[in-house]
Amino acid sequence: MKFNREEDEEDDDGDGRGLEAWERTYADERSWESLQEDESGLLRPIDNKTLYHAQYRRRLRTTASARIQKGLIRYLYIVIDLSRAAGESDYKPSRMVVVARQVEAFIREFFDQNPLSQIGLVSLKDGVATCLTDLGGSPESHIKALMGKLTSSGDASLQNGLDLVQSLLNQIPSYGHREVLILYSALSTCDPGDVMETIQKCKASKIRCSVIGLSAELYICKYLCQETGGSYYVALDEFHLKELIFDHAPPPPAIAEFAVANLIKMGFPQRAAEGVISICSCHKEAKVGGGYTCPRCKARVCELPTECQICGLTLVSSPHLARSYHHLFPITAFDDVSPSVPNNPRNLPKWCFGCQLSLLNPGNMPAPCVSCPKCKQFFCLDCDIYIHESLHNCPGCESFRHSKPTGTVEG
Amino acid sequence: MTPVSSKLYADDVSLLMVLIDTNPFFWNSVQSTLPFSKFLTHVLAFLNSILLLNQLNQVVVIATGHNSCSYIFDSSDSQSQNQRAEHLLHKLEEFVDNDQELCSEESVDGPGFSLLSGSLSMALCYIQRVFRSGPLHPHPRILCLHGSPDGPGQYVAIMNSIFSAQRSQVPIDSCVIGAQHSAFLQQASYITGGVYLKPQMLDGLFQYLSTVFATDLHSRCFLQLPKPAGVDFRASCFCHKNTIDMGYICSVCLSIFCKHQKKCSTCGSVFGQAQTQDSSTPDRKRKTPVDG
Numbered sequence: 095m096k097f098n099r100e101e102d103e104e105d106d107d108g109d110g111r112g113l114e115a116w117e118r119t120y121a122d123e124r125s126w127e128s129l130q131e132d133e134s135g136l137l138r139p140i141d142n143k144t145l146y147h148a149q150y151r152r153r154l155r156t157t158a159s160a161r162i163q164k165g166l167i168r169y170l171y172i173v174i175d176l177s178r179a180a181g182e183s184d185y186k187p188s189r190m191v192v193v194a195r196q197v198e199a200f201i202r203e204f205f206d207q208n209p210l211s212q213i214g215l216v217s218l219k220d221g222v223a224t225c226l227t228d229l230g231g232s233p234e235s236h237i238k239a240l241m242g243k244l245t246s247s248g249d250a251s252l253q254n255g256l257d258l259v260q261s262l263l264n265q266i267p268s269y270g271h272r273e274v275l276i277l278y279s280a281l282s283t284c285d286p287g288d289v290m291e292t293i294q295k296c297k298a299s300k301i302r303c304s305v306i307g308l309s310a311e312l313y314i315c316k317y318l319c320q321e322t323g324g325s326y327y328v329a330l331d332e333f334h335l336k337e338l339i340f341d342h343a344p345p346p347p348a349i350a351e352f353a354v355a356n357l358i359k360m361g362f363p364q365r366a367a368e369g370v371i372s373i374c375s376c377h378k379e380a381k382v383g384g385g386y387t388c389p390r391c392k393a394r395v396c397e398l399p400t401e402c403q404i405c406g407l408t409l410v411s412s413p414h415l416a417r418s419y420h421h422l423f424p425i426t427a428f429d430d431v432s433p434s435v436p437n438n439p440r441n442l443p444k445w446c447f448g449c450q451l452s453l454l455n456p457g458n459m460p461a462p463c464v465s466c467p468k469c470k471q472f473f474c475l476d477c478d479i480y481i482h483e484s485l486h487n488c489p490g491c492e493s494f495r496h497s498k499p500t501g502t503v504e505g
Numbered sequence: 506m507t508p509v510s511s512k513l514y515a516d517d518v519s520l521l522m523v524l525i526d527t528n529p530f531f532w533n534s535v536q537s538t539l540p541f542s543k544f545l546t547h548v549l550a551f552l553n554s555i556l557l558l559n560q561l562n563q564v565v566v567i568a569t570g571h572n573s574c575s576y577i578f579d580s581s582d583s584q585s586q587n588q589r590a591e592h593l594l595h596k597l598e599e600f601v602d603n604d605q606e607l608c609s610e611e612s613v614d615g616p617g618f619s620l621l622s623g624s625l626s627m628a629l630c631y632i633q634r635v636f637r638s639g640p641l642h643p644h645p646r647i648l649c650l651h652g653s654p655d656g657p658g659q660y661v662a663i664m665n666s667i668f669s670a671q672r673s674q675v676p677i678d679s680c681v682i683g684a685q686h687s688a689f690l691q692q693a694s695y696i697t698g699g700v701y702l703k704p705q706m707l708d709g710l711f712q713y714l715s716t717v718f719a720t721d722l723h724s725r726c727f728l729q730l731p732k733p734a735g736v737d738f739r740a741s742c743f744c745h746k747n748t749i750d751m752g753y754i755c756s757v758c759l760s761i762f763c764k765h766q767k768k769c770s771t772c773g774s775v776f777g778q779a780q781t782q783d784s785s786t787p788d789r790k791r792k793t794p795v796d797g
Contacts, residue, residue, distance in 0.1 A: 363738075
């Protein structure tokens with residue numbers, strides 16, 4: 095014990111990096127700061143639930159609930175800055191590791207919400223832009239390529255990155271929405287020519303560029319985003335970075351002139367019978383059972399969605415299309431029910447319609463809740479968040495035959 | 506799809522959400538093979554056996570009616586500890602009476618369809634509440650005892666529920682009692698990693714339920730459960746409602762057509778040239794894009 099005490103005394107002279115684990119929690123998280131006083135002067139912990147709910151409501155209001163046309167078929171390039179600045183350790187353990195982690199989670203979320211879209215990865219290192227993966231619809235191959243090469247060196251070149259992305263995106267069909275997401279850590283850009291010209295070229299190619307900065311705001315990034323119609327934010331910490339990246343997962347409002355409406359030929363393959371042996375066209379080896387058969391050329395593919403390697407037909411299954419339907423039929427936001435309003439106790443909601451949680455605090459005081467403007471059922475705050483962010487169905491509207499459920503003709 | 510793997514907490518404790526189809530038009534049509542009262546005896550015995558398997562198991566029953574859906578029974582509710590069956594049957598009777606009063610149509614062609622999307626949504630909200638209750642909670646799963654045919658107007662809502670269940674890793678098991686297979690439930694079980702079964706001899710329903718659907722998620726990997734014979738993921742075209750295996754998709758609203766057209770009939774986009782006006786809301790009656 096004496097031994098430990100001696101070590102502690104030595105360490106206290108340092109920067110506090112040698113603190114015990116229990117001491118570190120007080121250095122990083124000051125639990126006394128998350129208290130506030132209520133009306134009677136008593137200390138209460140901050141009510142996270144209503145704060146969280148208020149944040150979510152603000153978010154819902156800004157993404158307008160009006161039916162805006164969204165770009166559902168997206169071709170997105172993620173440009174990751176792997177220059178010297180990405181090796182900084184202000185994000186633990188280093189900026190590029192944090193960025194790689196968030197990009198991995200983002201890729202999965204992106205394909206979950208946009209199954210018909212494709213992603214490609216580009217890295218900026220040593221003043222040169224290299225394409226890590228081509229545009230593709232399979233999350234695993236992107237994640238493998240990203241995690242394989244995490245070293246930082248040299249300068250970042252915004253112009254080279256944009257040039258490369260612009261030449262790659264010129265090859266995609268005209269009905270797709272072209273997007274670039276740049277994760278920029280450096281404070282400068284080292285370009286071989288006139289970056290303004292490149293920005294004008296991107297604008298002419300109808301590419302929507304967004305930037306998320308990790309260090310500080312740069313004028314050139316702001317100019318790029320303003321010209322091309324994207325968004326520019328600078329992340330404050332890891333949690334904020336995650337929020338900013340995930341904001342790009344749902345489809346953005348589509349600018350009608352950017353993508354031409356077109357009929358895309360697609361195939362809906364049947365699942366091959368169990369026990370059938372065939373050579374799969376993606377791995378070029380014999381496989382037993384499972385897999386899908388392309389309806390045009392009868393080649394076997396392993397997973398959907400994909401492009402048939404033999405005849406080039408896009409192959410999807412109907413659930414993939416169905417994943418995007420909630421963007422076309424969003425549900426209306428619920429109305430806040432002020433707890434002080436109800437004058438007659440009969441109107442007090444007792445249970446949340448979705449999860450049967452009691453909506454009355456002890457002592458019969460009404461707890462905050464929300465109600466659906468169409469079916470007039472009451473829901474608790476957590477159900478409200480779940481319904482609007484994940485489920486996209488109002489249980490009340492779906493449970494009553496003669497109220498108008500979403501998905502049928504409205505008005 | 507691979508079966509769902511269990512989480513790291515309490516291994517074999519389960520929360521079973523049972524969605525019982527109470528559509529009176531459907532039950533009338535199968536009166537000769539399996540009357541509703543006989544069906545209930547099988548189900549009650551099954552629910553009791555689930556509660557006997559583990560002291561911490563929890564069962565919640567939601568009724569899927571023709572005009573409404575409602576919670577019928579919650580085993581964690583302290584009121585109903587001693588007289589579970591009576592309590593359940595009493596509430597069920599109340600529900601069926603209410604459901605009948607809400608029926609505004611004089612007569613219905615055929616069995617009609619029940620509101621599966623409503624009860625699925627309610628079950629998922631309840632499961633989210635259980636997830637929020639802390640790190641130690643029972644493993645939830647959903648069992649649909651369904652017989653009514655698929656309602657095409659519910660396609661979008663049911664698919665939304667299925668994807669949400671898939672994200673929360675909640676398997677949806679289906680036991681189909683009616684005469685025909687249900688494409689929606691086949692897809693639900695396939696996508697979420699649950700079990701789909703259409704029992705051939707309805708007299709022995711309890712045996713099917715207790716051998717196939719009673720095991721908890723952790724023990725399922727040791728059992729040979731019925732595998733899906735063939736799930737049809739083909740789509741139906743919006744113009745003729747035929748099942749197609751190759752079609753054309755509108756890039757704006759994702760409607761499916763079997764032949765090339767100049768203009769999309771749902772969103773009004775003209776193909777092949779840049780749109781000049783903001784597209785209006787996709788204005789259409791949603792019929793099933795899936796072969797029912």
